[in-house]
Amino acid sequence: MWINMGPQHPMTHGLWNLRVKIDGELITDCDPEMGYLHRGIEKISEDRHYNEVITLMDRTCYVAGFAWEHLYVLAAEEALHIQPPERAEYLRTLCEEFQRIGSHLMWYAAFVQDIGLMSPFLYGMRDRDLVLDLFQSYTGARMTYEYMRVGGVRNDLPPGFTGHARKVLDWLSDRFVEYDRLCLGSDIFRKRCDGLGVLSAADCVATGVTGPMLRSAGVKRDVRRDRPYAAYPQLDFDVAVADGADVTARYLVRMEEMRQSVRLLRQVLDWLDHHPGPVLADRLPRWLGAPYAPVGKEEYVLKRNYPKGVGFSSIEEPHGEAQAYVVNEGSEHPYRVKFRSPVFANLSATRHYLVGYRVADIPPIMGSVDICVGEVDR
Amino acid sequence: MQSDDVARTVAAQIGERFLGLEPFPRTAGRLRFRSEAALPLFHTVKEQLGFHHLSMVGGIDWVTHREVFYVVWSDDRRQYLLLSADLPAAAPHIESAASVWPAANWHERETWELVDIQFDHHPDLRHLLLPDGYEAHPLLRSFQLHEPEELEVKQRSV
Numbered sequence: 001m002w003i004n005m006g007p008q009h010p011m012t013h014g015l016w017n018l019r020v021k022i023d024g025e026l027i028t029d030c031d032p033e034m035g036y037l038h039r040g041i042e043k044i045s046e047d048r049h050y051n052e053v054i055t056l057m058d059r060t061c062y063v064a065g066f067a068w069e070h071l072y073v074l075a076a077e078e079a080l081h082i083q084p085p086e087r088a089e090y091l092r093t094l095c096e097e098f099q100r101i102g103s104h105l106m107w108y109a110a111f112v113q114d115i116g117l118m119s120p121f122l123y124g125m126r127d128r129d130l131v132l133d134l135f136q137s138y139t140g141a142r143m144t145y146e147y148m149r150v151g152g153v154r155n156d157l158p159p160g161f162t163g164h165a166r167k168v169l170d171w172l173s174d175r176f177v178e179y180d181r182l183c184l185g186s187d188i189f190r191k192r193c194d195g196l197g198v199l200s201a202a203d204c205v206a207t208g209v210t211g212p213m214l215r216s217a218g219v220k221r222d223v224r225r226d227r228p229y230a231a232y233p234q235l236d237f238d239v240a241v242a243d244g245a246d247v248t249a250r251y252l253v254r255m256e257e258m259r260q261s262v263r264l265l266r267q268v269l270d271w272l273d274h275h276p277g278p279v280l281a282d283r284l285p286r287w288l289g290a291p292y293a294p295v296g297k298e299e300y301v302l303k304r305n306y307p308k309g310v311g312f313s314s315i316e317e318p319h320g321e322a323q324a325y326v327v328n329e330g331s332e333h334p335y336r337v338k339f340r341s342p343v344f345a346n347l348s349a350t351r352h353y354l355v356g357y358r359v360a361d362i363p364p365i366m367g368s369v370d371i372c373v374g375e376v377d378r
Numbered sequence: 379m380q381s382d383d384v385a386r387t388v389a390a391q392i393g394e395r396f397l398g399l400e401p402f403p404r405t406a407g408r409l410r411f412r413s414e415a416a417l418p419l420f421h422t423v424k425e426q427l428g429f430h431h432l433s434m435v436g437g438i439d440w441v442t443h444r445e446v447f448y449v450v451w452s453d454d455r456r457q458y459l460l461l462s463a464d465l466p467a468a469a470p471h472i473e474s475a476a477s478v479w480p481a482a483n484w485h486e487r488e489t490w491e492l493v494d495i496q497f498d499h500h501p502d503l504r505h506l507l508l509p510d511g512y513e514a515h516p517l518l519r520s521f522q523l524h525e526p527e528e529l530e531v532k533q534r535s536v
Contacts (some may be wrong), residue, residue: 034506035506035508043516043517043523047523048525097403125425205430205481206430206434206479207481208479208481210431219453227404227457227458229458312405312460313401315435321433323433323434323449325436325447327438327476335438338434338436340433344484345481345485348481377507
């Protein structure tokens, strides 16, 4: 018998439909049905100026807006032959790592609630708000930041930011210990998570699964280390891995990633304290689109004299490996923008980690995938 | 490992249907090939050159023709490789990569419905992001963005 879990179901965390074929309680087949949130972001981008696409990026994944902004500006800069200043690269790294913590905390809150622990949900949301407060202090927004620009970032940090950010990091480091005690010490948690949703390393590679799901199977692949971008070549961190490839292993990987993010952020904050400088490249072409460079910094270049190009970027988004492909064909708008969403690939493998388990196992397993439908459907 | 061994190995396998390896920043390059050679090329790239992870498949409508591109990753080389083939605009089709990299399944479904590229021998070529029975291909340049459209969503049978 086929049953629909979704498009509105507490398990889905977004608008999608998981069709599962069941034999009694046993799952024998499944077929995710996507597209409820398809907004045509790739098509709309073909009709926007380069900087206007950034607005769409925040909406691609609403819990990891910074990661998607970063992904896009890296590809667009390559396509347009623009080099951002060094301080902007550090600021982007700061954004991305804080976003990773924010996204993982959101995942933590939603995931533990799925398996019946209500208090950790409130703790996760409370601590994520501290990260959002930091974002608000320098972008003015808590979710849709529109902070990065092709050629740098919009503005520098307000005075006193780094001190405040360090306090938040100290607070979070202590909380991670509590989270572990709450979850790993809970019999309910262990009984609902251990040994579920196993996806072996070989299956992960074959089906294109990346991110914490891949690393929970013991594969040490992380774009930040393997093909470093922005400020990552100068920073020191370990790639979080676990073995077991089950729901608990994915929990352990994400928790370790947050600790590594704290470690990265301390290095970034130290650098930012000692290296003032410009945050936006000089003489940016005017046709990048509003809101563009500050008045007097733009250059009135006619687009027809500007070289064509193709940009490709790949970053380690909180959910896995995200990629962008931007084609600049000599108009003010990108000719084609294509994104790879890590969750898209992770969801396409559902058959490999759901079949053989029981209906009651679906919420913890799908929770451990960390789904963001916005970036799957785009 | 060097990028020239990529060109050498691929040329040895598919001969004239290999159209060159262009430099592409911070990757092993962009490999251009004729679409008839798709399947032997995929096997070579995966099994002999070690690009085991398929990251994405995408299509571009160049109006005069279509382009299909693949991004693959090798853990040993720690490098991406881009594969790209030109297809005629009249009846663009290419062999599906899903038998080599199962990851291609959803990416090809998406490329088929958005850019109208047919993937031969695909195990499950049906709509993914767009409703069943939707006939237009939104990522074609001929698709008008500013005209209102009436859409009838059919009930999917369960």
